[in-house]
Amino acid sequence: MQTWIEELLLENKMNERAFDNLHYDGDTAFRVRIRRFGALLGRLCSNPTTVIGLIIIGLMMAMAIFAPWITEANVPDPYQMPRDWGAVRKPPGTPGFLLGTTNEGGDVFYGVVWGSRTSLQLSLYVVGSTMIIGTIIGSLAGLLGGWVDEFLMRLVDVFLSIPELIFALAIAAVLGPSFTNIIIALSMVIWVKYARIMRAQVLQVKQNEYVEAAKVIGDTKLNIYLKDILPNAVTPVTVQATLDMGNVVLIGATLSFIGLSEAGIAEWGVLVSEGQAGIASGRWWASTFPGMMIFLWALAFNLVGDGLRDALDPRTEGR
């Protein structure tokens, strides 16, 4: 309820006074909260598949962050594949081209490394924006009820009645082929999931007696929402967000594969598309390596998402 800074300041004062009171064991709100977070991490790491997921994500993140140090950035735009027309269709292991090259002389290794940056951007933008929008709209529907709820949820139904991929495809096609438009298209499709989850959660949490108790105290509606309803309702949203970090890249790659982002961009879906022409002639590498990256990315976030769901389970949490 207090900011962490307040708690830290308080901790100092409490420690000074701790000598006066024999019953006081020196605990502070700040320490208890850190311990609680540590316990959550502990539960998360007790599941081996989650640890595998976390390691894969860690490696991917490191790759995205250190991309300019792993391979030299392409000038002027590092997100554009470098083209070496003198070295087309080289197999993996060729000096200078660790994972081979594509039909158009693109370095597959460069695409794999910089593709992790593109994917990270895609999933962060899409999941970040949809989580916020979905949470706000779902909360409004759940809290206000009545015609506001009715209107918002019918809107959500309309969005949900069309399959995700096809809807995103339609929007991206209308907006024109570009990576930014894929982000916009995916955001427009995915927010409804969060709105749905959040509304159901808010409806359930607001029935709790501690909400009633906060009203008896006389706290404001905004405070009751921020302190009592939101923190207790948001767990499934964070789990869904983790799962979506993987799913978004999967759908994004699909859209890129069928040509809805700029050609030549360092993106895994685009690379798979670029390499597919060579598969029949035995040049498997141009599609396989980026394809594996997509697979690993989606797998890792799904593993962590499942682990998070178990770790945050109210039946196990804090007991």
Add this chain to the structure above:
Amino acid sequence: MISKKDNVGQPILSISDVAKHYPIREGALQRVVGHVRAVDGVSFDIFPGKTVGLVGESGCGKSTLGKVVAGLTDPTSGSVRYNFNTQLVSISSLEKNKFKNFRRNCQMVFQDSFASLNPRHLVFDIVGRPLKVYKEVSGYDLVEKVVSLLNQVGLGREHLYRYPHQFSGGQRQRISIARALALNPEIIILDEPTSALDVSVQAQILNLLNELQKARNLAYLFVTHDLSVVRHMADSLVVMYLGKIAEAGETQAIFAKPYHPYTKALMDAKPSFDEGQNSKAKGLEGVVPDPARPPQGCRFHTRCSLATDKCGWEVDDVVRWLEDTPGMFESLTAVERKSEFSAVLSFSDESSAANLKQEMRSEKLPASMRKALNKVNINEKNVQIEFEPVEEILLREKDGRHAACIIEPKKVNQEA
């Protein structure tokens, strides 16, 4: 309406004719098809430093009434009036800052101590929250104030930074009480505060509440279904049945001689140690009728062992009886009511109709119900039934107490 004459001074809270009806909606257009009458015209006063016990079975509307009194929901009709400088003002018509004043002075402790404490808040957050809302104290003083509140309920500084799930049920209820005490209120509404606790812990909490009441001159509204708890706690009693008051008065007097058959039945329902192992508890039979269609006359007449023909027997009683009789309810096709006391029941076959007519005069129905029956006519598949109409039964006063029905010894003998 109901106030004890010997009680000097003004009530701190006056509940007058409070009703709370919840609409029942049906169909695509959410049309209102009826009302659940959770509370249906209840009046009593709460005096400073005194405890009012609100007793009844589950579903009688006592918890709803508690919420209305706490200002959590507005009553459908009637008013809860709070004493502002010796002037009773209805809380639903208060301005914002005056309502805040009422809010501070009327706190509540809930039944489920686990559900009423936010699982993500520390004890310090929970107990300190009311003080923060009203910006009473802050910083280090807030910690000290919370510690002193915890001390008052038998907890200490070492409990400050723990989560509710780390405590036992009794300790959690103490935290709830500390939160209610934080703003130094005049009234605390206790909504079954001990019914989820062990008997030994119950006693501790009740003693704590008693001590706090003496120390701070608190008024309690003690909502419970447990008569033994209320006997220990309450100065006066309000016994509710199906949203209405069955009986109200001083606890001692009611326990010495209950007027209403319902109060008596509640007291008898408690198994006693004296009667030995073989004796069965004389429980109340049947279930509480649907509050959307409360019985006519005395609402308790459907389950009352002392009921007479004047108690409000009606068509619904016949329908309820048919529901419990296998084979009969299935063949019932329509009930055409002229009033609550007169109707034509249509059956799909003549034998059921004949059967009903026969049964209406048989021993299977209570004698008082048969006595109230004016007419049973059969016309092929239709049976016309008519009962003696009865007025709504109001509270009567006797020896400074109020009851909707007063058991007179003579009548008891007759019935037995």
